[in-house]
Amino acid sequence: MTLNFTKMNGAGNDFVMLDNRDLSLALTKDQIEKLCDRHRGIGADGLLCVEPATEGGDFKMRYYNADGGEAEMCGNGARCFGRFVNLLHAGTLTKIRFETLAGMISAEFEGDQVRINMSAPHSLKLAQELPVSKATLTVHSVNTGVPHAVVYVEDLDHVPVLEWGAALRYHEAFKPKGTNANFAKVLAPGSISIRTYERGVEGETLACGTGMVACALIHHELTGAPSPVSVLVKGGDTLRIGFTETAPHEYTDVTLFGPADVVFNGTVSI
Numbered sequence: 135m136t137l138n139f140t141k142m143n144g145a146g147n148d149f150v151m152l153d154n155r156d157l158s159l160a161l162t163k164d165q166i167e168k169l170c171d172r173h174r175g176i177g178a179d180g181l182l183c184v185e186p187a188t189e190g191g192d193f194k195m196r197y198y199n200a201d202g203g204e205a206e207m208c209g210n211g212a213r214c215f216g217r218f219v220n221l222l223h224a225g226t227l228t229k230i231r232f233e234t235l236a237g238m239i240s241a242e243f244e245g246d247q248v249r250i251n252m253s254a255p256h257s258l259k260l261a262q263e264l265p266v267s268k269a270t271l272t273v274h275s276v277n278t279g280v281p282h283a284v285v286y287v288e289d290l291d292h293v294p295v296l297e298w299g300a301a302l303r304y305h306e307a308f309k310p311k312g313t314n315a316n317f318a319k320v321l322a323p324g325s326i327s328i329r330t331y332e333r334g335v336e337g338e339t340l341a342c343g344t345g346m347v348a349c350a351l352i353h354h355e356l357t358g359a360p361s362p363v364s365v366l367v368k369g370g371d372t373l374r375i376g377f378t379e380t381a382p383h384e385y386t387d388v389t390l391f392g393p394a395d396v397v398f399n400g401t402v403s404i
């Protein structure tokens with residue numbers, strides 16, 4: 135089978151984009167994993183499919199991690215999804231709503247940047263003291279469409295992201311589904327820098343949108359920093375997270391604003 139695809143990235147988190155509005159594609163987990171393989175395939179952190187809406191949105195977004203497993207949501211992927219759908223409509227769209235397993239997401243376009251309205255965060259937990267590898271860490275957690283653990287540190291450059299990230303990703307405290315693991319440093323009030331070990335990629339990515347949102351909300355929880363919070367990611371981009379706190383630990387109007395870039399179009403046989 136020959137596939138037409140578009141390769142995109144959102145702040146360095148990269149994706150294979152497929153137009154499956156006719157539902158002609160039924161890729162297996164192994165096929166998705168192969169397409170995302172950086173040596174034997176196209177290479178990406180994940181794969182997104184555009185499908186027809188079934189619950190009142192304009193489209194349905196399906197997101198798959200590099201290991202081929204489907205995940206509920208992807209923040210950087212959602213920005214790329216919005217841009218990709220707009221390109222399929224010759225750039226004529228101004229706002230779209232799309233269904234995800236985490237709920238309805240909307241995207242608005244400002245040039246090459248995209249603002250998405252995230253699903254309502256939930257399951258916020260502050261300051262769990264957890265044994266992680268050979269250390270005991272103060273771990274916060276919140277679900278921003280997918281589960282995230284957040285650890286604030288002083289020296290972000292020397293955090294053992296792979297060791298601690300994998301230990302948190304498979305930690306007893308986050309079983310059975312596991313979690314993504316973020317390490318964050320405060321640069322200034324309202325400005326943080328983060329690094330993320332991603333579930334389903336099983337490694338550090340250059341950016342993680344739902345992880346940025348998780349770290350920004352925890353920063354607000356810990357310091358009272360107002361919206362928006364700026365987040366510097368491993369790949370060097372800085373993105374803005376907006377939010378409204380409607381009650382203690384309750385958030386609405388959570389937005390993620392940043393780039394969604396096309397790298398190339400291609401065809402691949404699978």
Ligand SMILES: N[C@H](CCC[C@H](N)C(=O)O)C(=O)O
Nearest residue numbers: 205208209210280342343344
């Ligand atoms: N790896 C994540 C999904 C993608 C999240 C990330 N790429 C983002 O931009 O939000 C998980 O399985 O929970």
